[in-house]
Amino acid sequence: MALLALVLVGIAPTVSIITGFALKAGLIAIIVFIITKIWIFGLPTYWHLKIDKQQISWSKPEKGGFLVATGLGIGMVIVIVAAYLLLGKLMMDADLLRTILEPVGLTVAWKFGLAILFWVFINSVLEEYVFRWFITSKAELLLDGKWKPVFLSAAVFTLHHTIALSFFISPLGTVIASVGVFVGGTIFSWVYVTYRSVWVAWITHALADVAIFAIAWYLIIG
Numbered sequence: 001m002a003l004l005a006l007v008l009v010g011i012a013p014t015v016s017i018i019t020g021f022a023l024k025a026g027l028i029a030i031i032v033f034i035i036t037k038i039w040i041f042g043l044p045t046y047w048h049l050k051i052d053k054q055q056i057s058w059s060k061p062e063k064g065g066f067l068v069a070t071g072l073g074i075g076m077v078i079v080i081v082a083a084y085l086l087l088g089k090l091m092m093d094a095d096l097l098r099t100i101l102e103p104v105g106l107t108v109a110w111k112f113g114l115a116i117l118f119w120v121f122i123n124s125v126l127e128e129y130v131f132r133w134f135i136t137s138k139a140e141l142l143l144d145g146k147w148k149p150v151f152l153s154a155a156v157f158t159l160h161h162t163i164a165l166s167f168f169i170s171p172l173g174t175v176i177a178s179v180g181v182f183v184g185g186t187i188f189s190w191v192y193v194t195y196r197s198v199w200v201a202w203i204t205h206a207l208a209d210v211a212i213f214a215i216a217w218y219l220i221i222g
Helices: 002-010 012-022 027-051 068-092 096-103 109-142 147-165 169-196 198-221
Strands: none
Touching: 002 027, 002 109, 002 147, 012 027, 012 147, 027 109, 068 109, 068 169, 068 198, 096 169, 096 198, 109 147, 109 169, 109 198, 169 198
């Protein structure tokens, strides 16, 4: 049952990305995007309440960890910016990014700004809820020890990011960025497993996202 739960939730973002970017399904892709967001948010809650027979938890940060999470996030910001400064031209093409994003209006500053707010303050929380709490907790039922579930969760987290990245940046950039996503996912999962709160892990995740979107703003908006 844990494996079934992991597959049903873990595959949903990949379905959305393939529909949107590989198949370029237009309105259907938007509908699939909305459905998958509802799916990955609703199914873990349903599973937790109805199948696992557990109570609702707001993932209170009872063990602390905010200072550690902030420090790790700042470290990731430094690494992301350094990687862009060293390898940015090999990894991505600003003109290609604009071409991809222009049809959905994300080359307009205020629209892109709203998108950034969504991804940092809503989507990243949802990802922590899904990948750190639900996926990691199911991985812990499947695998022994602390690090195996952490790595499995990070691998599931990386899968749909790698597919998405392949449409925006070069093959070399996709490989480099995917390694970065896996390392980031490993750090996020470690923070969650250590402190047992998605909010603590979200601090690290949000800081990393801020660095990524700051670079994206520079490339797309200027």
